[in-house]
Amino acid sequence: MPPARVLVAMSGGVDSSVAAAMLVEAGHDVVGATMKLWGGAGDSGCCSVADVEDARRVAQQLGIVHHVFNFGEDFETRVVEPYVAAHAAGRTPNPCVECNRHLKFDRFLHRARRLGFGAVATGHHARVVQGSGRCQLRRGLDATKDQSYVLSMLGQEQLARILLPIGELTKDQVRARAAALGLRTATKPDSQDVCFITATGGRRAFLGDRIGLRPGRLVDSSTGDDVGGVPAVELVTVGQRRGLGEGPGGERRYALSVDVAASQVVVGPLHELDTEEVGLTGLGWVDEPVVAGRVVEVQCSAHGRPQPAVFTGDGVRFDERQRRVAPGQTVVLYEGDRVLGSGIAA
Amino acid sequence: MLPYLTEHYGNPSGVHRISRMARLAVDEARDTAAECLGCEPGEVVFTAGGTEADNLALAGVRARRGGIVMCTAVEHHAVLHTTEMLDGTVVAVGPDGVVDLERLGDSLHDEVSVLSVMLANNEVGVIEPLEEVAALVREKSPSAALHTDAVQAFLWLDVATMAAPADLVAISAHKFGGPKGVGALVVRAGTEVGPIIHGGGQERDRRSGTHNVAGIVGMAAAMRATVAERTTMVERVSALRDRLADGLADAVPGTIETVPRDRKVAGSCHLRFEGVESEALLVLLDDAGVCASAGSACTSGAMEPSHVLTAMGVSRADALSSLRLSLGTTTTDDDVDLALKTVPDAVARLREP
Numbered sequence: 181m182p183p184a185r186v187l188v189a190m191s192g193g194v195d196s197s198v199a200a201a202m203l204v205e206a207g208h209d210v211v212g213a214t215m216k217l218w219g220g221a222g223d224s225g226c227c228s229v230a231d232v233e234d235a236r237r238v239a240q241q242l243g244i245v246h247h248v249f250n251f252g253e254d255f256e257t258r259v260v261e262p263y264v265a266a267h268a269a270g271r272t273p274n275p276c277v278e279c280n281r282h283l284k285f286d287r288f289l290h291r292a293r294r295l296g297f298g299a300v301a302t303g304h305h306a307r308v309v310q311g312s313g314r315c316q317l318r319r320g321l322d323a324t325k326d327q328s329y330v331l332s333m334l335g336q337e338q339l340a341r342i343l344l345p346i347g348e349l350t351k352d353q354v355r356a357r358a359a360a361l362g363l364r365t366a367t368k369p370d371s372q373d374v375c376f377i378t379a380t381g382g383r384r385a386f387l388g389d390r391i392g393l394r395p396g397r398l399v400d401s402s403t404g405d406d407v408g409g410v411p412a413v414e415l416v417t418v419g420q421r422r423g424l425g426e427g428p429g430g431e432r433r434y435a436l437s438v439d440v441a442a443s444q445v446v447v448g449p450l451h452e453l454d455t456e457e458v459g460l461t462g463l464g465w466v467d468e469p470v471v472a473g474r475v476v477e478v479q480c481s482a483h484g485r486p487q488p489a490v491f492t493g494d495g496v497r498f499d500e501r502q503r504r505v506a507p508g509q510t511v512v513l514y515e516g517d518r519v520l521g522s523g524i525a526a
Numbered sequence: 527m528l529p530y531l532t533e534h535y536g537n538p539s540g541v542h543r544i545s546r547m548a549r550l551a552v553d554e555a556r557d558t559a560a561e562c563l564g565c566e567p568g569e570v571v572f573t574a575g576g577t578e579a580d581n582l583a584l585a586g587v588r589a590r591r592g593g594i595v596m597c598t599a600v601e602h603h604a605v606l607h608t609t610e611m612l613d614g615t616v617v618a619v620g621p622d623g624v625v626d627l628e629r630l631g632d633s634l635h636d637e638v639s640v641l642s643v644m645l646a647n648n649e650v651g652v653i654e655p656l657e658e659v660a661a662l663v664r665e666k667s668p669s670a671a672l673h674t675d676a677v678q679a680f681l682w683l684d685v686a687t688m689a690a691p692a693d694l695v696a697i698s699a700h701k702f703g704g705p706k707g708v709g710a711l712v713v714r715a716g717t718e719v720g721p722i723i724h725g726g727g728q729e730r731d732r733r734s735g736t737h738n739v740a741g742i743v744g745m746a747a748a749m750r751a752t753v754a755e756r757t758t759m760v761e762r763v764s765a766l767r768d769r770l771a772d773g774l775a776d777a778v779p780g781t782i783e784t785v786p787r788d789r790k791v792a793g794s795c796h797l798r799f800e801g802v803e804s805e806a807l808l809v810l811l812d813d814a815g816v817c818a819s820a821g822s823a824c825t826s827g828a829m830e831p832s833h834v835l836t837a838m839g840v841s842r843a844d845a846l847s848s849l850r851l852s853l854g855t856t857t858t859d860d861d862v863d864l865a866l867k868t869v870p871d872a873v874a875r876l877r878e879p
Binding site: 214216232236245247248249250252291294295296 | 803805806809810812827828829830875876878
């Protein structure tokens with residue numbers, strides 16, 4: 181791509197640090213910006229004061245201007261509140277997907293455009309491939325770090341203005357480049373999990389503060405008997421085994437469905453979780469809409485294994501029965517390493 | 527300042543000849559400060575800046591006398607957060623940012639030991655009616671001390687006269703051309719202030735810690751210069767500010783001046799541009815070489831909606847579309863020209879559909 185004005189979203193981590201460095205090396209006119217998203221307690225992810233400082237110091241080292249954008253309110257209404265509401269309804273949301281959808285590739289992208297930037301860049305491990313006027317979204321080169329799943333909501337209009345330089349590197353190469361450049365973030369640990377959930381309190385503490393968690397009953401799927409309880413029905417995810425006890429013969433129990441309104445979790449053996457289909461809502465496509473009957477591969481979690489399946493028009497049918505997808509999860513359709521689109525499990 | 531960072535390196539608290547030069551410098555600076563602030567030399571307590579002076583005023587009175595700390599909702603965080611930390615009371619202001627005297631009168635009572643009302647607001651520039659406030663305190667809460675944060679005021683206003691009704695007055699050197707990290711609190715005779723920093727008992731046991739001699743000397747020099755030039759400087763900067771504010775109001779549709787000019791200090795030009803995100807505006811202005819502000823920046827450097835505007839009843843959206851252009855002693859006609867050229871373009875760009 182010819183030299184352009186690029187606004188790099190710098191989280192203070194090693195990936196976006198190296199992304200900025202690569203764009204500077206490539207001769208672009210680069211400015212860095214850190215989004216301040218979360219003002220509350222958080223120790224596991226991005227945008228703490230220390231992370232903003234790291235981003236600022238890296239920008240200084242690279243000789244680029246650095247700004248901080250306070251998108252805290254949008255983050256609260258677009259990411260945190262829907263996350264809480266989803267749990268309150270017994271669903272299992274992907275807040276990182278919603279953050280990318282509404283913050284990084286909407287709010288940030290718009291701001292960049294307003295400020296006269298031709299493109300934005302992030303440190304995601306995925307690739308944007310241009311060809312004959314269309315853009316493809318592909319998995320990052322490092323399969324173990326691939327983040328195309330959380331970018332699957334991107335469409336042509338956005339992809340045309342997104343640069344993902346890190347997608348061409350393995351994580352080891354990223355760290356090596358950071359070390360070679362002497363960047364202070366070279367050995368910084370990868371961020372873990374959801375940024376606004378603390379490692380100490382977990383989802384329990386966070387949701388407990390926000391919605392107040394209620395105990396739920398466990399109901400056996402075949403007998404309808406009450407077989408025990410859980411301290412917080414809002415925290416149970418379909419497919420979960422932990423904390424649900426065992427059957428009389430020591431059989432493992434799994435959550436088959438969650439009904440928050442009735443404070444009830446239906447539990448049963450693993451095979452009852454098997455399904456061959458998942459219905460999808462909010463379908464969106466990277467390029468041309470996928471038509472019913474197309475053979476695809478389906479990934480149902482950020483690091484899940486892709487499963488062969490067929491798109492049915494309003495969902496996917498798996499070639500082999502597999503474990504039910506928790507409602508609220510993002511389901512991404514691939515063809516090889518290319519993202520076709522995604523939807524939310526109904 | 528330089529000699530006190532080099533040959534006169536002595537500690538003014540020492541008893542030997544090397545210390546004597548430093549001691550002399552601090553004593554002379556104290557005389558100058560007293561003259562410029564309208565108080566006695568013994569009433570000046572040197573601090574490490576305005577924030578410490580405000581903390582000392584509130585926490586210091588409370589340490590000695592207990593009681594309730596009270597302040598207005600538009601105070602600088604140095605006062606507001608200290609009041610909150612001391613479980614104090616915050617009094618509302620009117621839509622113009624001026625303390626609501628009726629509500630203040632209703633709020634004051636015998637238990638109040640210190641009331642803090644700033645002389646000039648740091649964000650919107652509005653000047654508070656200290657005389658009326660002092661009269662209310664005498665009537666409703668006669669034993670309370672009146673503190674004024676004059677940090678933003680000293681450059682523009684005759685603090686020696688205007689802060690005369692206050693028992694405690696805080697200033698900060700870098701707001702009037704002095705060095706950063708040094709300030710002072712006037713503690714008038716009869717006002718009891720306990721130390722909040724304990725140690726060697728400097729500043730008559732009100733503020734321990736070795737004196738920042740160079741800083742104190744620098745502050746005194748800046749005070750003297752400010753007082754000498756204040757009248758002509760204010761006149762000059764007022765004219766620049768008026769040209770700037772008038773020019774922007776003409777060039778940018780939907781410009782709102784936050785506070786009427788006759789109620790605020792000369793260097794303050796605080797505006798709102800409907801429908802414009804000031805965070806984005808600041809980026810464009812920075813690119814063009816115009817250094818401006820909006821709200822206040824938190825530790826991370828992110829802009830927060832201003833508590834001052836919120837207290838004035840400005841909506842969140844409006845508060846996030848504000849721009850603070852501050853003029854100072856060194857502001858020139860060219861600077862105003864640059865702002866008049868840059869701001870309308872930037873606003874127009876951000877308003878494009």
